[in-house]
Amino acid sequence: MDKVLIVDDSEFDRKMIKKAITSKRSDIAFAELQTGQSVSDIILQEEPRLAILDIRMPGMDGFQVLDMIRADPKTAGLPVLMISGSEQPEDRAISTAKGADGYYVKPPSAAAYFNLGREIYEQYLCCSI
Amino acid sequence: MPEIYKTILDTHPDLICRFDPDKTFVFANRAAANFFRTEREILIGSSLSERVPPEQQADVIGRLDRLNEDVPTGTSIQEVRRENGSIVILWTNIAIYDSGELVAYQSVGRDITLQNRMRRQLKTRTQDLHNVQVELRAVLDAVPALIYYKDDKNNILRVNKAAADSLNMPVEDVEGRNTAELFGDAAEAYYQDDLEVFRSGKPLRGRIEPYTPQEGEQGWIQTDKIPIADGPDGPRILAVATDITEFKEQEALLKSINKNLDDFASLTSHDLQAPLRKIGISAELMQMELAENLPDGAQPYFDDIAKGVERMRTLIKSFLKFMRASPAGVELETIDLTALLERVADDESEFLEDAGGTIHLPDTPIFVRGDDALLGQVFANLIGNAIKYRHADRPVRIDITAGSDNQFWVVDVDDNGQGIDPNFSQDVFDLFGRAKPHTGIEGSGVGLALCRRIVTLHGGSIDLIPTEGAGSRFRVKLYRARRPADG
Numbered sequence: 369m370d371k372v373l374i375v376d377d378s379e380f381d382r383k384m385i386k387k388a389i390t391s392k393r394s395d396i397a398f399a400e401l402q403t404g405q406s407v408s409d410i411i412l413q414e415e416p417r418l419a420i421l422d423i424r425m426p427g428m429d430g431f432q433v434l435d436m437i438r439a440d441p442k443t444a445g446l447p448v449l450m451i452s453g454s455e456q457p458e459d460r461a462i463s464t465a466k467g468a469d470g471y472y473v474k475p476p477s478a479a480a481y482f483n484l485g486r487e488i489y490e491q492y493l494c495c496s497i
Numbered sequence: 498m499p500e501i502y503k504t505i506l507d508t509h510p511d512l513i514c515r516f517d518p519d520k521t522f523v524f525a526n527r528a529a530a531n532f533f534r535t536e537r538e539i540l541i542g543s544s545l546s547e548r549v550p551p552e553q554q555a556d557v558i559g560r561l562d563r564l565n566e567d568v569p570t571g572t573s574i575q576e577v578r579r580e581n582g583s584i585v586i587l588w589t590n591i592a593i594y595d596s597g598e599l600v601a602y603q604s605v606g607r608d609i610t611l612q613n614r615m616r617r618q619l620k621t622r623t624q625d626l627h628n629v630q631v632e633l634r635a636v637l638d639a640v641p642a643l644i645y646y647k648d649d650k651n652n653i654l655r656v657n658k659a660a661a662d663s664l665n666m667p668v669e670d671v672e673g674r675n676t677a678e679l680f681g682d683a684a685e686a687y688y689q690d691d692l693e694v695f696r697s698g699k700p701l702r703g704r705i706e707p708y709t710p711q712e713g714e715q716g717w718i719q720t721d722k723i724p725i726a727d728g729p730d731g732p733r734i735l736a737v738a739t740d741i742t743e744f745k746e747q748e749a750l751l752k753s754i755n756k757n758l759d760d761f762a763s764l765t766s767h768d769l770q771a772p773l774r775k776i777g778i779s780a781e782l783m784q785m786e787l788a789e790n791l792p793d794g795a796q797p798y799f800d801d802i803a804k805g806v807e808r809m810r811t812l813i814k815s816f817l818k819f820m821r822a823s824p825a826g827v828e829l830e831t832i833d834l835t836a837l838l839e840r841v842a843d844d845e846s847e848f849l850e851d852a853g854g855t856i857h858l859p860d861t862p863i864f865v866r867g868d869d870a871l872l873g874q875v876f877a878n879l880i881g882n883a884i885k886y887r888h889a890d891r892p893v894r895i896d897i898t899a900g901s902d903n904q905f906w907v908v909d910v911d912d913n914g915q916g917i918d919p920n921f922s923q924d925v926f927d928l929f930g931r932a933k934p935h936t937g938i939e940g941s942g943v944g945l946a947l948c949r950r951i952v953t954l955h956g957g958s959i960d961l962i963p964t965e966g967a968g969s970r971f972r973v974k975l976y977r978a979r980r981p982a983d984g
Contacts, residue, residue, distance in 0.1 A: 378771060380771075380775050380778075384778065424767055453767045453770055453771050453774075454763070454766050454767045454770050456763065474774060475774075475778075476774055476777065476778075476810065477777060477778060477781055478778045478781040478782050478785065479781070481778065
């Protein structure tokens with residue numbers, strides 16, 4: 369079963385990301401982390417197709433988690449999307465520079481969340497491996 | 498006397514005379530006769546005393562009388578007034594003795610009028626020059642900037658007091674020294690700049706560089722270097738440096754504060770946005786879940802939630818913009834204040850109706866420079882306060898009136914509420930400051946402080962104006978904007 373890893377300290381946003389993606393594809397499983405400390409182990413263990421990382425998290429932020437993923441040859445090839453609670457002009461540039469596959473601002477409405485779910489599905493999850 | 502010598506003496510420009518011991522002229526050349534303004538034939542045989550003005554006789558005759566065999570020569574200066582001005586003669590007098598007996602006096606006078614005038618002028622000019630130097634030195638020493646005047650070998654020729662003080666040295670100890678002796682390694686960089694200025698012939702302005710004096714702490718200076726046209730002793734450079742150490746420290750501090758503020762603003766924005774998004778999305782999801790089962794009359798509540806969330810989101814964005822931008826950098830738009838007041842009054846209408854109150858708005862077009870959401874917040878606070886702090890014995894009445902001058906719109910918000918004790922009239926604008934305890938009335942003490950911050954950021958003002966009647970009057974001044982063109 370295809371799996372998506374979500375690293376976000378906000379339970380609400382994890383829930384919304386799951387809801388938005390499963391609205392397009394119900395057979396997706398999720399691995400969830402509140403912090404990025406053990407992200408490498410989880411990736412190796414769960415073998416997700418995609419990781420979605422919140423940028424602003426207490427302790428280790430999303431960029432540091434991204435660095436960890438890209439630094440380890442075993443996890444470096446995983447597609448990673450960065451997601452942020454508020455639009456920061458520099459975040460998009462940093463995400464690209466650090467090798468993220470996409471950058472999104474957390475949607476302000478449910479409808480926009482479902483649109484984001486559709487976009488992620490179409491770009492990264494539209495067919496089973 | 499051989500004829501040849503007589504001719505030489507006659508034509509000599511100096512005044513040549515010879516007297517008997519009784520000071521009778523026995524010889525005078527042509528120049529001497531001219532000086533005494535008579536014919537030589539008349540002059541010779543006449544007494545010296547007849548030819549000297551009475552007031553000078555004692556001096557002139559006395560000088561001859563004072564000569565003796567031991568001191569047979571003497572000099573004197575005689576100034577004679579003539580129609581075209583004074584002439585000055587330097588006399589050299591010789592008493593001639595023969596076997597111990599005075600036989601004659603010989604006087605040679607040289608017209609030194611021109612030299613004398615030049616000497617006086619030179620003296621005056623030297624004094625003037627000295628005065629100019631003293632003044633120039635005083636001016637340079639009064640300048641707070643560090644001034645160095647250098648040659649093309651990195652030698653310091655002149656400095657002002659500020660420059661010497663910065664080295665903890667007297668001016669005279671600095672002048673004449675090489676820069677390398679005083680500034681160590683940094684001197685080479687200064688010298689390279691000097692050479693570039695000499696080479697290009699163009700001033701170097703605003704060079705900011707570290708500055709390490711021989712004694713004292715490292716600082717920062719901003720320097721202008723100006724080439725001075727080549728003089729007889731080679732090219733010169735004038736370096737004017739301003740100590741900007743304090744400015745640099747303040748700049749660093751300001752950068753750090755701005756960075757902290759920016760971080761704080763970002764975090765605040767993030768922390769405020771997260772629950773707001775949660776409220777909005779949850780309400781939206783709830784509405785979707787309930788769909789047709791939504792109870793009658795529930796829809797307006799969902800609309801209010803969405804409206805409130807959207808307004809809060811707009812406010813957060815505006816505050817973030819203001820916290821990040823300097824007041825000068827804020828891009829203000831033309832705001833239709835009349836429409837803004839109508840919108841704010843409409844938002845508050847429910848509370849106003851509950852309080853049985855009325856509001857009167859200006860009907861003239863008012864256009865100001867501002868941020869719509871933030872100015873909306875100002876008037877929402879003022880109207881909200883008027884309702885919140887209403888008088889128990891009378892229905893709320895809010896009157897908003899406006900007038901303008903060339904520069905500002907002045908908007909008065911009057912109410913008939915409890916009023917504000919004049920002793921607290923300034924405190925109300927302090928953060929967490931309140932006019933007086935209002936038992937049972939909810940208030941954070943932030944509203945009016947926020948109003949003042951917002952209005953001040955707009956370049957305007959907000960004040961509490963004393964009134965005769967009951968209630969309060971807040972006066973808001975905002976910059977006028979040109980009415981936008983239709984269409």
